[in-house]
Amino acid sequence: METSDEQGLRLSPESARQEKALCETPGTSRASTRGSLRFGSLSHHSFFSRHNPHPHRVRHMQGLNGKPVCTVNDDWYGFTPLCPHPLIKSQVSFGGSRSSAFPTPEIGSDRSGPRGALISESWREELKDLATKVSLSAAAETQQDKREKLADEEAPRRKTQYSAQSGRIIPASSWGGKKRSSRTSHKRAQRWQTQSLEGVELKVLELLCQILQTDSLSMVQQWLLLANDREKELVQGLLQQAMADSSSLTQQTSGSELLPLTSEDLPDHVFLNSSVSRKRSSSHPAETFQDEPASRGLLLFAISAGANMLPAVLKLCCGITYPHLRSMAGLQRAALVAFGQEIAHWQSRGQITLPAWSCLRWTEEAESEQRTSVLADEDVFYLRQGEKALNEALKIVESKDGWTLETAENGDVIYSKVLTGSRRVFRLEAELDASPEELQDILFFRVEEMHEWNPSIRRIKVLKHVGRDTMVTHEVSAETAGNLIGQRDFLSVRHSSKSGSRVYLGGAATRLESLPPQPEFVRAEDGPTCIILQPLQDRSDRSRFIWLLNMDVKGWLPQSLVNKALPRAQADFTKHLRRRLAAQKPENNRC
Numbered sequence: 001m002e003t004s005d006e007q008g009l010r011l012s013p014e015s016a017r018q019e020k021a022l023c024e025t026p027g028t029s030r031a032s033t034r035g036s037l038r039f040g041s042l043s044h045h046s047f048f049s050r051h052n053p054h055p056h057r058v059r060h061m062q063g064l065n066g067k068p069v070c071t072v073n074d075d076w077y078g079f080t081p082l083c084p085h086p087l088i089k090s091q092v093s094f095g096g097s098r099s100s101a102f103p104t105p106e107i108g109s110d111r112s113g114p115r116g117a118l119i120s121e122s123w124r125e126e127l128k129d130l131a132t133k134v135s136l137s138a139a140a141e142t143q144q145d146k147r148e149k150l151a152d153e154e155a156p157r158r159k160t161q162y163s164a165q166s167g168r169i170i171p172a173s174s175w176g177g178k179k180r181s182s183r184t185s186h187k188r189a190q191r192w193q194t195q196s197l198e199g200v201e202l203k204v205l206e207l208l209c210q211i212l213q214t215d216s217l218s219m220v221q222q223w224l225l226l227a228n229d230r231e232k233e234l235v236q237g238l239l240q241q242a243m244a245d246s247s248s249l250t251q252q253t254s255g256s257e258l259l260p261l262t263s264e265d266l267p268d269h270v271f272l273n274s275s276v277s278r279k280r281s282s283s284h285p286a287e288t289f290q291d292e293p294a295s296r297g298l299l300l301f302a303i304s305a306g307a308n309m310l311p312a313v314l315k316l317c318c319g320i321t322y323p324h325l326r327s328m329a330g331l332q333r334a335a336l337v338a339f340g341q342e343i344a345h346w347q348s349r350g351q352i353t354l355p356a357w358s359c360l361r362w363t364e365e366a367e368s369e370q371r372t373s374v375l376a377d378e379d380v381f382y383l384r385q386g387e388k389a390l391n392e393a394l395k396i397v398e399s400k401d402g403w404t405l406e407t408a409e410n411g412d413v414i415y416s417k418v419l420t421g422s423r424r425v426f427r428l429e430a431e432l433d434a435s436p437e438e439l440q441d442i443l444f445f446r447v448e449e450m451h452e453w454n455p456s457i458r459r460i461k462v463l464k465h466v467g468r469d470t471m472v473t474h475e476v477s478a479e480t481a482g483n484l485i486g487q488r489d490f491l492s493v494r495h496s497s498k499s500g501s502r503v504y505l506g507g508a509a510t511r512l513e514s515l516p517p518q519p520e521f522v523r524a525e526d527g528p529t530c531i532i533l534q535p536l537q538d539r540s541d542r543s544r545f546i547w548l549l550n551m552d553v554k555g556w557l558p559q560s561l562v563n564k565a566l567p568r569a570q571a572d573f574t575k576h577l578r579r580r581l582a583a584q585k586p587e588n589n590r591c
């Protein structure tokens with residue numbers, strides 16, 4: 001069953017048609033024949049054009065008359081620090097045959113393996129998803145605007161805005177409290193909805209470059225692939241505002257009101273209003289920041305936004321966007337050092353965990369290092385797969401309809417449901433005598449010990465770790481009595497995440513070149529599967545345990561046997577887990 005949310009986010013047939021039409025217009029194919037137009041007619045879009053070359057790309061060489069001649073390396077495909085993600089690079093085709101607005105992966109071509117295709121496809125999906133969400137929220141805002149009409153007339157708005165002219169996001173404080181009536185924002189939202197989704201996607205891409213402070217398409221692609229939901233929501237808000245404002249501003253105001261930015265334009269709470277500016281000449285920049293409430297506030301914001309956002313937040317805060325602030329090297333360095341120290345401190349006290357892929361070292365060189373610090377392609381692939389598995393499994397387990405009761409014993413309930421494609425999945429719900437964290441420890445971090453307490457498992461081996469929360473595991477099930485069900489082995493990506501007091505574990509079958517199917521086992525496929533661990537309201541040392549078992553056991557087993565074996569395996573698993581928990585309790589171990 002689909003949730004209404006899902007349906008809402010799906011591309012309407014209308015916009016799909018529009019997209020198709022866009023790709024097929026004769027104009028676009030004509031444009032693509034011109035050498036420099038890599039992205040069809042949309043190459044003219046400002047996202048793909050650079051009027052002010054990035055300083056990294058500008059070189060000077062001696063001309064014939066001895067005077068320096070400026071050259072610009074305009075090829076993002078090159079070996080600069082902004083060189084695209086290698087996996088993505090190998091997948092992207094710029095051939096003139098296709099004239100879509102985006103580089104399209106050549107699926108099935110010699111150069112592209114299925115894995116690469118998956119990644120390069122999915123960033124487009126993510127982009128589309130984000131663009132759709134932004135458009136939908138704009139539509140929702142139209143409704144909201146109607147309701148808030150009266151109140152809105154009064155309150156001046158101070159929000160972050162996007163300058164269509166400068167291509168920059170302008171922070172809230174640079175707006176002198178200009179009033180905008182709800183009528184205009186209503187119109188704005190309507191205008192908005194008439195834009196084609198592809199147009200919105202391009203705009204979103206352009207804005208993402210601003211927000212993430214990069215001009216590298218690959219960086220944006222990576223962010224689209226790796227950012228977590230919370231981070232995306234945050235950015236979605238910024239995008240929505242920036243896009244809505246850009247469309248209204250182009251209609252209503254002259255660009256001169258937006259430019260030039262002065263130092264007062266930076267938000268007060270950043271640095272300019274703090275004592276930092278006064279102390280700037282301090283010989284130890286790090287010391288300067290140590291007890292700054294401003295830096296602490298920002299740090300908290302950065303952390304709450306997800307550590308993946310740190311580089312972007314840091315850069316925004318340090319004003320690197322604004323050319324005239326670039327000269328404030330001391331201030332920027334001080335900020336980076338201070339953030340670095342605080343982060344290291346928090347990390348050492350276990351108060352924050354940086355995501356694996358951020359692998360940033362917060363030293364004075366943080367800024368230059370962040371450009372090169374990317375995860376190996378393979379790690380990105382597993383991380384992404386783990387998150388996707390968890391999200392898909394959650395959708396299944398949280399779906400309301402279609403569940404039938406299988407068994408109910410001592411409060412443990414098992415439901416089953418048939419998914420499209422006739423796979424039957426099982427949902428077990430139980431209460432366990434342990435906190436979500438304790439269970440996460442046993443079921444995720446100490447997964448290799450599972451055979452010690454669960455006789456259905458012969459062995460589990462972690463073949464690869466990607467940070468703390470993602471791993472590739474090989475599981476072998478135990479022999480069954482009379483070998484009725486032959487031994488299975490599973491190769492899975494497992495991912496764990498925490499949201500509030502809940503812990504989520506997700507997993508799905510994956511592939512690993514070094515471990516192809518073994519002759520002695522039937523390679524079964526687990527997932528998308530998940531476990532939700534939620535503390536009980538009145539007792540946080542006990543948890544509600546919800547486990548979705550979604551397994552293709554493969555081989556030649558009759559379906560009726562499988563449908564009995566799986567809920568049985570779930571009930572057994574829970575029984576053994578309870579014994580394991582009881583053995584751990586100190587009060588049970590007293591002599």
Ligand SMILES: CC(C)CCC[C@@H](C)[C@H]1CC[C@H]2[C@@H]3CC=C4C[C@@H](O)CC[C@]4(C)[C@H]3CC[C@]12C
Nearest residue numbers: 443444456475477485488505553565566569573
């Ligand atoms: C052929 C059939 C009947 C064999 C069934 C064996 C089943 C019960 C075994 C084989 C592999 C096992 C999984 C291996 C790894 C994990 C990850 C851990 O974080 C939660 C439990 C979980 C998800 C196990 C649940 C039980 C499991 C699915």
